[in-house]
Amino acid sequence: MARRRILPAWRWRWPWQDRWDAWWQARHPRSDTTALVQRNLYILPSRPGAAFCATLLLLLLASINDQLSLGYLLTFLLAGAGLASMHATHSNLRGLKLDLKTPAPAFAGQPLLLDIRLHNAGGQRYGVGLRLPDGSYADTxxxxxxxxGHSQLHLQLSFPTRGRHELPLLRIESxxxxxxxxxxxxxxxxxxxxxxxxxEVDAPDAGASDEGLPQGQGQPGLGDDPGLRPYRHGDSPRQILWKKSAMALAQPQPPSGGINNGAAPLLVRERLGSRASEQWLDLDATRGLPFESRLSRLAAWVQRAEEAGLPYGLRLRERSLAPDLGPDHYRACMEALTLLEDRP
Structure with missing residues (x-):
């Protein structure tokens, strides 16, 4: 029986396509800053401009046919105004510099904010727009x-899936x-x-490991949550529970004789000598769910533990992150969840 020959997969490319790609990448390299100069700035008539050019052509043909001197005057006057408009439009962008602030992380399917700053070393610039290439002019x-001076623009985009994503092309226009x-x-x-x-919305509890702590042994005036106390000099800012402190500030305080002479203190989670207040968030605890749903539940547990101020660790197959608190630990846990691959 004759063997079938399997041909390698390939894609046809035009002979000039490599040159085109090299030309494109040379004029638009990937960078978080860009300067608009002659070599990367383009201009074409808009739809009203195309209608304007067609009108000029009709006026010129009518003037030639009927030998109208005033027709010539009107045609060339309007043509001169159009050329002046073209020069002003091109100059309105030439010389601008733009830089992009590193975008803050976002959740899958939720808006990601792009903060863009425009720098102008010349005269006043009017009507400078920014949008995604696949968006319409109305979205600019x-x-x-x-x-x-300087100015700022904000754009929103979203990615439906988790991961590290390259930002799309941005179109600057005027x-x-x-x-x-x-x-x-x-x-x-x-x-x-x-x-x-x-x-995950309304995710079940992760089963915190501090069940053995007696209730009602918190600091006086700080509620029944154990381990809470006012901020003291020398405490790490990472121990401060900002949300709980804000809620305490919103509550009415006694005029005098209360905590901090009537002012609500910053609340701090006491780091216990034992590890009774620490909890481990384990990927194995989410078995039975689809892989992406497992990651969503772990993300909800991480967010809930961070807001509660309880030290938490993360176990993901061969990798483990020791229990800790704070923005750096939260970011490390969420990045580990983002990069985790679905495999048996």
Whole structure:
């Protein structure tokens, strides 16, 4: 029996496509800063501009046919105004510099905010817009950039899945002053967006390990939560429970003789000598769920433990993160969940 020959998978590429890719990447390299100059700035008539050009052509043909001197005057006057508009539109973007702040992490399916700053070393710039290439002109965010000044723009996008995602192309454009021409440039940011697993809504409790602690032994005036006490000099800022402290500040305080002379203190989670208050969040505790649902439940547990101020650790197959608290530990746990692969 003859063997079937399996051909390697390949894709046809035009001979000039490599040159085109090299040209494109040279003019638009990946960077979190970009400067709009002659080599990466383009301009074409807009839809009203195309209609304007067609009108000029009809006026010119009518003037030639009927030998109308005033027709020539009107045609060339309007053409001169169009050329001046084209020059002003191109100059409105040329020389601008833009930089992107590293985006904060977001959850899958939720908005990710891009904070972009525009720097102008020349005169006043009007109607500078920024949008995603697949968006419509109505989705463009516009701003005016003052002379010798700065301005900010914010864009929102979302990623449906967790992971480390490259940011999409951004389109910078302007149609100032008459809207007859549109000047634009494309920007490829180099920043990587961290997209965490979306926490499960109404996730069950993780089974905290501090069940043996007696209730009602907290600091006087701080409720029945054990291990809470006022902030003392020398405590780490990572121990401060900011949400609970804000809730305490919102409550009415005694005018005098109370805690801190009537002012609610910052609340701190006491680090116990034993490990009774620590809890481990284990991937094996979520068996029976789809893999992405398991990560969502772990993300909810991490978020809940961080807000409660209880030290927590994370076990993910061969990797473990020791119990701790604070933004750095929270970020390390969420990044570990983000990069975890689905395998047997």
């Amino acid at each position: 965010a516009f701003t005016d950039v003052p002379a010798q 149609r100032f002053p008459l809207g007859l021409f549109g000047a634009w440039s494309l920007w490829r940011p180099a920043a990587i967006a961290w997209v965490y697993p979306s926490p």
